[in-house]
Amino acid sequence: MKIGFIGLGNMGGGMAANLAKAGHEVHAFDLSGEALAKAGEAGCHPVSDAALAVNNMDAVVTMLPAGSHVRKVYEYEIIINGDPGTLVIDCSTIDVDSAKDVAIMAEAKGLVPVDAPVSGGIAAANGGTLTFMVGGSDEGFKRAEPILSDMGKAVIHAGGNGAGQAAKICNNMLLGASMIATCETFKMAEKLGLDLQTFYDISSKASGQSWSMTSYCPVPGVGPQSPADNGYEGGFAAALMLKDLRLAMEAAQSAGADVPMGAEAAKLYEQYAETEGQGGKDFSGIINMLAKG
Helix, strand or coil: CEEEEECCCCCHHHHHHHHHHCCCEEEEECCCHHHHHHHHHCCCEECCCHHHHCCCCCEEEECCCCHHHHHHHHHHHHHHHCCCCCEEEECCCCCHHHHHHHHHHHHHCCCEEEECCEECCHHHHHHCCEEEEEEECHHHHHHHHHHHHCCEEEEEEEECCCHHHHHHHHHHHHHHHHHHHHHHHHHHHHHCCCCHHHHHHHHCCCCCCCHHHHCCCCCCCCCCCCHHHHCCCCCCEHHHHHHHHHHHHHHHHHHCCCCHHHHHHHHHHHHHHHHCCCCCCEHHHHHHHHCCC
16 A cells, blocks of 8 residues: 655654555655654655655554644645545544544545554564554544554554544553552562562462563563663653653543542652653653652
């Protein structure tokens, strides 16, 4: 397929490369010349203007930092330049209202919109093992599924437009809270004199088991390889976790949902990422802040 890709950052660059690797003709755009050059090396066709990544495409994929960026690209590039019937897939993580609004804009032009935020960090984006949570019509999902499958290991239809974003922020609120609980549990086990590898061997096979422990252990040298073994570099930045938790708090307020654990996780990640200036570190690095207590 002929696919436009807008947004070649840490996640988007690997995703676009995997589409090219799968045999698609990928016309890629980013404001960064370095990102464009890297996309070219990965088999994409770098273009100098976003309109060139929208004109005459079968599908357009966007991977952008925030809702404001998505709204701007849809309003000034995709809606103006997209051909009726073009599939438009937004893989950014943004607020639900923005996802619904750009979908309404796209449908009014005759485009077919889906929101498809991802679960998985940079390694998963590069390796093509992301999980996509998709919001959109049955037609949109049917058309988007094979494209998303070329970038991921699982593609799940969550419901109508905006449902993908709702699923993503709920998932990441759970992840943020469970990572904090995992970190403070390891620190308590250490203070109680337990060997941390032994504790891992026990808890990973008991009722306390969680993804934060068994797949992404925040303790160096314990469990499978994780950012903890690399000085908490790479993976999923704490600043991005904070962004997702703030989106979750906005959604909870809008929906009238009571989320005390999620709210506490948001406060702790705000302290870690902003007050302590560790936003560039992997989100599991919050264990180092909790260890001070």
